[in-house]
Amino acid sequence: MTSALTNPPFVLSSAATTRREEEVSHSMRDLAYFIGTFAVALFLGIGSAWYMIEYGLPLTTTKVGPWSGWDSEGKPDADPYTKAHVARSGRLPLSSTVARYFMARTDSNGHTLTSSCEYAINGSPINARWWSIALYDEYGGLIENPTGRYSFNSEELLRHSDGTFRINLASKPRPENWLPSGTEGQSLILLLRIYSPRETDSLGIGLVPPERLPKIERKSCQ
Amino acid sequence: MPVRIPGIYIVLGLVLTGLIHIVAVLTLPMLAPKNAHARLAALGPANTMIELPEAAPGHQVMPMMAPDVRYAFCRFDLANGPVRLKATVPDDLWLIALYTPEGDNFYSVAGADMKRSDIDLVITGADQTVEEAGVDAPESSDEVVVVNSPVTEGIALIRAPLVGPSRSARAEQALKTTFCGLYAKAG
Numbered sequence: 001m002t003s004a005l006t007n008p009p010f011v012l013s014s015a016a017t018t019r020r021e022e023e024v025s026h027s028m029r030d031l032a033y034f035i036g037t038f039a040v041a042l043f044l045g046i047g048s049a050w051y052m053i054e055y056g057l058p059l060t061t062t063k064v065g066p067w068s069g070w071d072s073e074g075k076p077d078a079d080p081y082t083k084a085h086v087a088r089s090g091r092l093p094l095s096s097t098v099a100r101y102f103m104a105r106t107d108s109n110g111h112t113l114t115s116s117c118e119y120a121i122n123g124s125p126i127n128a129r130w131w132s133i134a135l136y137d138e139y140g141g142l143i144e145n146p147t148g149r150y151s152f153n154s155e156e157l158l159r160h161s162d163g164t165f166r167i168n169l170a171s172k173p174r175p176e177n178w179l180p181s182g183t184e185g186q187s188l189i190l191l192l193r194i195y196s197p198r199e200t201d202s203l204g205i206g207l208v209p210p211e212r213l214p215k216i217e218r219k220s221c222q
Numbered sequence: 223m224p225v226r227i228p229g230i231y232i233v234l235g236l237v238l239t240g241l242i243h244i245v246a247v248l249t250l251p252m253l254a255p256k257n258a259h260a261r262l263a264a265l266g267p268a269n270t271m272i273e274l275p276e277a278a279p280g281h282q283v284m285p286m287m288a289p290d291v292r293y294a295f296c297r298f299d300l301a302n303g304p305v306r307l308k309a310t311v312p313d314d315l316w317l318i319a320l321y322t323p324e325g326d327n328f329y330s331v332a333g334a335d336m337k338r339s340d341i342d343l344v345i346t347g348a349d350q351t352v353e354e355a356g357v358d359a360p361e362s363s364d365e366v367v368v369v370n371s372p373v374t375e376g377i378a379l380i381r382a383p384l385v386g387p388s389r390s391a392r393a394e395q396a397l398k399t400t401f402c403g404l405y406a407k408a409g
Contacts, residue, residue, distance in 0.1 A: 033227070037235040044235075045242025053250060074327040076372070080247050086325045087251035090285050092258040092379055094319055095327040129334060130315050130383045132290050140285030142277055150277075150289035155385045191286055195317065195383060196332055 053084045060085075064210040066104040067192065071205060072096055090140075094195070100206040102192040105138075107216040113188040115143075115181035117221040118174075121167040121190070123214030128206075129196035130154055133167060133214070135179050138187040145180035152177050167214075184222060251324060258284050259297075259323040262377055268299040271402040276390065292382040292393040296402030300347035300374045304405040307343040307378055311336060312396045317381040320345065322373045329369050343367045344405055347374055378402065 052060070055068075060081050062069050070085060072078035074095040078086075086093060093101055106112055107119060121133065134151035137143055142150045152167055158177050159165045168174035169188075171181045181188055192213070197206035251257070261283055266272045274283050274293040287293070298305040298320075309318070314334035318341065319327050331341070344366055380400060382393040 033231050034234075037231045038238060041235050041238030041242055044239045046246050048239070049243045049246035049250065053247065074325065076322070076326040076328045078326070083324065083326075084247055084250040084254075087254040087257045090254070090256050090258055090261060092262075092284060092319075092321055092325055092377070093327070094317065094330060094381075098317065098319070098327070098330045098332070129332070132288060132383070134286075134289055136286055141282060142279045142289055144279040153290045153384065156290075189286075193288060195315070195381075196334070 049084075052081050053088060056081065056085065062102075064102075064213050065108050066106045066110070066216055067102040067213045068104070069100055069102040070096070073101065074098075075205075096206060097200070097204040098196065098206070100194045100197055100208055102194075102208070102213060104190040104192075104216060105187070107218045109218065111218060113169075113190065113216070114221075115171050115186045115188060116184045118171075118219045119169040120217045120219055121169055121179075121214045122217065123165055123167075124212060125163045126154070126194055126208065126212050127198045128154070128194045128208075129198075131192065131194040133179075133190060133192050135169065135181065136189045136191060137182075138189060140189065143180065143182035143186075143188075145182055147178075147180060149178065149180055152179060169216075190216070257323075258325055259321075259377060262295055263297055266297075268297045268375070269305055269403050271296045271400050273394070273397050276394075288381075288383070290384045292384065292390060292397055294380045294382075294397040294400055296378045298345050298371070298376055298378055298402070300345065300350065300371060302404060304344050304346040304350055305402065306405045307341070307345065307400070307402050309341050309380065309400040310396065311339050311341055312382075312392070313385065315383040315385065317383075318343065319379050319381070320369060320371065321377040321379065323376060328372060331367070338365070340365075341367065343369060343378075345369050345371050345376075345378070347371060 056070060060070060060072070060079060062071055070082050072082045073086060074093040075097065104113065113119070130153065132151050132153035135143060157165050165177065167177040167179050169179045169181055171184060194206065194208060197208055199207040201207050265283065271294055274295065275281060276292065277287040277289045296307060311333040314332070316333035317330060319330040321327050342365060346368060348370070380397065382397055384390055384393055
């Protein structure tokens with residue numbers, strides 16, 4: 001009887017402890033799940049935002065071969081991705097209704113542009129009031145060279161009789177239009193800026209036919 | 223034994239991912255301390271035309287500046303009234319563009335689109351009119367372009383694309399004659 005009296009409370013308390021332990025382990029598991037979910041969501045949320053702002057999606061950019069341009073760049077009614085891209089870039093681009101910018105980090109075969117290789121940039125006339133191809137390092141800085149040549153624009157470029165042109169992108173001097181790429185081993189960015197394109201789409205955004213964007217052909221590497 | 227993740231966490235994860243994505247996209251522009259406006263604001267006072275030095279290796283106010291364009295800018299501040307921009311545009315290629323601090327290009331005009339080579343542009347704030355600035359019907363009003371700005375502070379940027387390798391001196395000279403200042407002061 002005594003044991004019967006002492007025992008039940010013990011049994012009861014033991015059961016309660018087990019249940020409490022189970023509850024604790026349950027809530028621990030829930031917390032772990034929640035933290036895990038939050039960590040994954042943080043990674044995916046920020047990662048996807050960063051990617052869409054840095055590189056863009058077909059919805060926000062036009063990609064033609066190695067060239068990529070933001071369709072609503074500089075426009076006051078641009079989407080938030082384009083606006084974030086512009087703010088992060090530190091640039092002050094003209095609205096895409098006035099000018100178009102196309103950037104290339106690779107050649108036409110998708111290989112990263114580097115000063116260790118030599119390239120031929122072949123193009124045909126672009127229907128615009130003024131345009132220019134400029135070369136930068138991967139941080140957007142101009143590249144030191146003895147001739148002080150950083151770009152070629154529509155007014156100064158040497159052309160063939162049919163209007164086509166070839167720019168030789170190389171670290172060593174080349175004939176025709178030589179765009180010096182500086183010391184070997186650095187990644188390069190080409191920026192094609194087209195001011196006042198003469199064709200526009202229904203939104204007034206400057207239109208550059210895809211075949212008018214120059215081809216970037218790798219010739220040789222050191 | 224494979225770990226079973228309860229469906230609720232997958233749903234929660236997706237919702238959180240979406241929310242974090244939206245917050246990140248909307249706050250990133252504000253978290254970009256070196257945006258163009260901040261870079262230019264550091265160069266001098268408001269309502270003054272400032273020429274940007276020619277882009278050179280290691281010397282660029284903004285990344286990816288055009289080496290074959292000469293720039294001048296005016297950080298306009300409409301707190302004390304409209305701001306006037308005057309320039310004699312030497313060729314069709316010049317572009318005058320107005321920006322909000324976030325980089326929205328809300329107005330632009332090209333040399334080729336102007337009837338005359340002299341441009342007289344008055345930037346007004348949301349609640350300002352040119353009349354209020356103390357001058358009614360300024361000059362003959364068809365010669366003055368009035369642009370209503372959605373922001374009190376912003377940037378006017380003039381681009382002078384070079385027409386040839388030896389033309390930079392001419393472009394720089396023309397940029398020197400441009401004016402930016404309070405409308406009333408300019409008369």
